[in-house]
Amino acid sequence: MKDTFEREINYLRISITDRCNLRCLYCMPADGVELKEHEDILRLEEITEIVRAGAAVGISKIRITGGEPLVRRGVVEFIRQLKAIPGIDDIALTTNGVLLAPLAAELKAAGLNRVNVSLDTLRSDRFRELTRGGQIEKVWEGLAAALEHGLTPVKLNMVVMRGFNDDELFDFVELTRERELHVRFIELMPIGTADAWAHQRRLTMEEILLQLGRRYTLEPGPRVAGWGPARYYQVPGYRGTVGFISPISQHFCGTCNRLRLTAEGMLRPCLHARREVDIKTPLRQGARFEELVAIFQDVIGQKPQAHSMGETGWGENERKMFQIGG
Numbered sequence: 001m002k003d004t005f006e007r008e009i010n011y012l013r014i015s016i017t018d019r020c021n022l023r024c025l026y027c028m029p030a031d032g033v034e035l036k037e038h039e040d041i042l043r044l045e046e047i048t049e050i051v052r053a054g055a056a057v058g059i060s061k062i063r064i065t066g067g068e069p070l071v072r073r074g075v076v077e078f079i080r081q082l083k084a085i086p087g088i089d090d091i092a093l094t095t096n097g098v099l100l101a102p103l104a105a106e107l108k109a110a111g112l113n114r115v116n117v118s119l120d121t122l123r124s125d126r127f128r129e130l131t132r133g134g135q136i137e138k139v140w141e142g143l144a145a146a147l148e149h150g151l152t153p154v155k156l157n158m159v160v161m162r163g164f165n166d167d168e169l170f171d172f173v174e175l176t177r178e179r180e181l182h183v184r185f186i187e188l189m190p191i192g193t194a195d196a197w198a199h200q201r202r203l204t205m206e207e208i209l210l211q212l213g214r215r216y217t218l219e220p221g222p223r224v225a226g227w228g229p230a231r232y233y234q235v236p237g238y239r240g241t242v243g244f245i246s247p248i249s250q251h252f253c254g255t256c257n258r259l260r261l262t263a264e265g266m267l268r269p270c271l272h273a274r275r276e277v278d279i280k281t282p283l284r285q286g287a288r289f290e291e292l293v294a295i296f297q298d299v300i301g302q303k304p305q306a307h308s309m310g311e312t313g314w315g316e317n318e319r320k321m322f323q324i325g326g
């Protein structure tokens with residue numbers, strides 16, 4: 001279905017949990033988060049029902065995220081159920097990779113097409129610091145398993161932060177030399193715990209390109225259908241690609257194709273906009289299928305033309321990235 005700005009909406013990002021096994025400095029507070037009661041969180045069967053309604057308005061692509069989606073029990077069976085829904089033809093997952101290695105084969109067999117793995121540094125001491133305790137070895141194992149089991153293309157998300165990891169840009173590009181990995185440099189957004197300091201730490205796409213230009217000649221990379229908002233480049237002769245996600249300096253809202261479902265069952269027309277519509281309560285009160293479809297139509301109709309990050313920041317009372325699903 002098209003929204004009021006003629007954008008075809010076919011992509012639903014689902015946060016299946018707001019819990020996480022890491023505590024990234026820019027995403028979660030150090031002391032963790034207030035845990036939601038079990039009944040406040042959608043059951044996986046309920047999410048499947050909601051996706052069925054989404055498919056009726058043209059949702060064909062699903063991304064499972066969180067929080068950390070792989071900490072949620074039942075995720076493999078959930079993917080199997082999603083895959084069986086007529087109209088759903090692409091299921092991807094965004095993960096920190098820590099729990100990926102032991103699950104990769106099962107996830108693939110259940111119907112998961114591909115994974116995006118978030119990794120902001122290649123140094124184990126920094127990783128421990130940035131994630132407040134994570135073990136980078138687990139992520140390497142996860143990445144290797146994803147490639148081995150064909151959860152491809154594997155994209156690697158790196159949020160670039162001045163004075164923290166911007167001295168590793170070349171190292172990340174080198175990851176694409178031998179491996180078919182697609183590294184994406186991401187601009188830090190003023191969301192969650194990064195709200196107060198994102199503007200000081202953010203490197204724009206232009207700044208990153210300038211730095212990379214000191215060592216590499218980047219050529220426009222392959223533009224593969226279905227690849228999201230990133231712009232891709234390639235070092236000649238390297239197997240992987242280098243992409244940029246620039247929500248702040250050159251936002252991609254004009255081609256936005258997505259809605260979001262929070263773990264608590266709110267359907268959101270945009271990552272940044274405050275508006276959201278409760279779909280969990282009607283579902284639990286026995287809403288008919290058509291009523292759920294109407295909620296999707298309503299939310300698509302509410303999609304803003306673009307975000308206003310930068311003008312308004314995020315604010316204390318907003319949902320956080322791990323609740324909305326990044």
Ligand SMILES: Nc1nc2c(ncn2[C@@H]2O[C@H](COP(=O)(O)OP(=O)(O)OP(=O)(O)O)[C@@H](O)[C@H]2O)c(=O)[nH]1
Pocket residue numbers: 063065092094116155157186226227228229230245247258271307326
């Ligand atoms: N501003 C904005 N940022 C987004 C949106 N979707 C994803 N991002 C950011 O882009 C980064 C990468 O997101 P992923 O979960 O890997 O998904 P993707 O880039 O849409 O996925 P592909 O389709 O595989 O390219 C994350 O840091 C997200 O926060 C969006 O709708 N708006």
Ligand SMILES: C[S@@+](CC[C@H](N)C(=O)[O-])C[C@H]1O[C@@H](n2cnc3c(N)ncnc32)[C@H](O)[C@@H]1O
Pocket residue numbers: 020026027065066067068069094095096116117118157159186187188189190191192194321322325326
């Ligand atoms: C919220 S996480 C959820 C999925 C999973 N836990 C992970 O880390 O991949 C999704 C993505 O959002 C990104 N993210 C979180 N906060 C961000 C911010 N303030 N600016 C830019 N990206 C952010 C993370 O780096 C990650 O790539």
Ligand code: SF4
Pocket residue numbers: 020021022023024027028066067068096118322
């Ligand atoms: S970015 Fe992902 S891994 Fe890091 S704290 Fe947020 S949800 Fe967890």
Ligand code: SF4
Pocket residue numbers: 251252253256257258269270271272273304305306307
């Ligand atoms: S910020 Fe909102 S409108 Fe822009 S791309 Fe993200 S979800 Fe779409």
